[in-house]
Amino acid sequence: xxxxxxNYNLKTHPTEWTQSFGQVENSSRRQAGxxxxxxxxxxxxxxxxxxxxxxxxxxxxxxxxxxxAKISMANILTAAENYYTDNGDYDGxxxxxxxxxxxxxxxxxxxxxxDDYNTTVPCSNIDNAHYTTYxxxxxxxxxxxxxxxxxxxxxxxxxxxxxxxxxxxxxxxLGN
Numbered sequence: 001x002x003x004x005x006x007n008y009n010l011k012t013h014p015t016e017w018t019q020s021f022g023q024v025e026n027s028s029r030r031q032a033g034x035x036x037x038x039x040x041x042x043x044x045x046x047x048x049x050x051x052x053x054x055x056x057x058x059x060x061x062x063x064x065x066x067x068x069a070k071i072s073m074a075n076i077l078t079a080a081e082n083y084y085t086d087n088g089d090y091d092g093x094x095x096x097x098x099x100x101x102x103x104x105x106x107x108x109x110x111x112x113x114x115d116d117y118n119t120t121v122p123c124s125n126i127d128n129a130h131y132t133t134y135x136x137x138x139x140x141x142x143x144x145x146x147x148x149x150x151x152x153x154x155x156x157x158x159x160x161x162x163x164x165x166x167x168x169x170x171x172x173x174l175g176n
Contacts, residue, residue, distance in 0.1 A: 062138040066109070066110075066139075068109045069109040069137060073106055075102050076133055077146045079102060082098070089128040090128060091125060092125070093125060094124065099123065099133075103123060107120040110137060111136070121133060121135045126148075126165070130166055131147065132146070132148070133146050134146070134167065137154075147166035148166060149166050151166065155167060
């Protein structure tokens, strides 16, 4: 018996036509949903995008910590000037409570070289008339230095910072 569409009379053979041609119709219809490959590709793309975002977020966090450390270092300059106004010299400025609190705050924002703020943010009384303090910032951001000359900024050559000299003098390669 030749099963073509024209040879069937739906009124006389409805069941046979449905069984025969209905199967062909169902097998050609695509199933709804996603394949495993499609899902894996989407998951891989999401993973790559999230890793890029996390790296960017880490860099932003590091820059934010540097900004906070710079502000606290600039506040050390203000606290030291207040100390000078009250005492007439810088003798003991590094041990004053305001400067210690600010140095502790800076130490929390930069890479730890130890838990002691004295090693992370060293402060030197050069003599009664001068002081200097500095901090190495996150990443390759440089060394931020503050001194009694009013300098508060990044040193172009941190290796030139010599104990007992002001930031500006050490940065320029000059003596006191």
